[in-house]
Amino acid sequence: MGTKLEHTNLGGFQQILEQQQVELVHVLRVRDGIAIEKSADPMDEIQYATERDLAIHSADLESNLLRDVRAALRRIRDGTFGTCVECEAAISPKRLAALPWAMRCIECQDAADGDRQERTETLDEILVGA
Numbered sequence: 773m774g775t776k777l778e779h780t781n782l783g784g785f786q787q788i789l790e791q792q793q794v795e796l797v798h799v800l801r802v803r804d805g806i807a808i809e810k811s812a813d814p815m816d817e818i819q820y821a822t823e824r825d826l827a828i829h830s831a832d833l834e835s836n837l838l839r840d841v842r843a844a845l846r847r848i849r850d851g852t853f854g855t856c857v858e859c860e861a862a863i864s865p866k867r868l869a870a871l872p873w874a875m876r877c878i879e880c881q882d883a884a885d886g887d888r889q890e891r892t893e894t895l896d897e898i899l900v901g902a
């Protein structure tokens with residue numbers, strides 16, 4: 773098939789992912805520090821609340837990414853790295869170079885994103901109707 777990734781290549785991805793994991797853990801730890809920071813000054817408190825909301829929002833994104841990075845490292849160990857979890861096609865090397873933690877090929881990712889959007893719209897309709 774010629775779609776299997778070179779072993780050396782895999783080692784490179786593992787290194788990138790491990791480094792990414794360390795960085796994300798660090799960033800999340802620093803963000804946790806911001807999130808619990810408090811001030812007695814009401815004006816500062818408003819400012820902090822905004823920063824806290826932003827920090828919590830991006831911490832969400834980062835913990836999602838961290839989960840994906842850890843899952844990718846797991847897939848390197850069990851030998852399924854670089855294979856789409858949906859259709860089992862090889863994920864393009866270009867996509868992996870940009871997103872080493874990608875677990876779906878571009879087609880399945882698009883489909884998954886589309887699904888999510890539809891689901892959100894449906895949920896909105898339910899909420900509006902309630």
Ligand SMILES: [Zn+2]
Nearest residue numbers: 856859877880
């Ligand atoms: Zn796929």
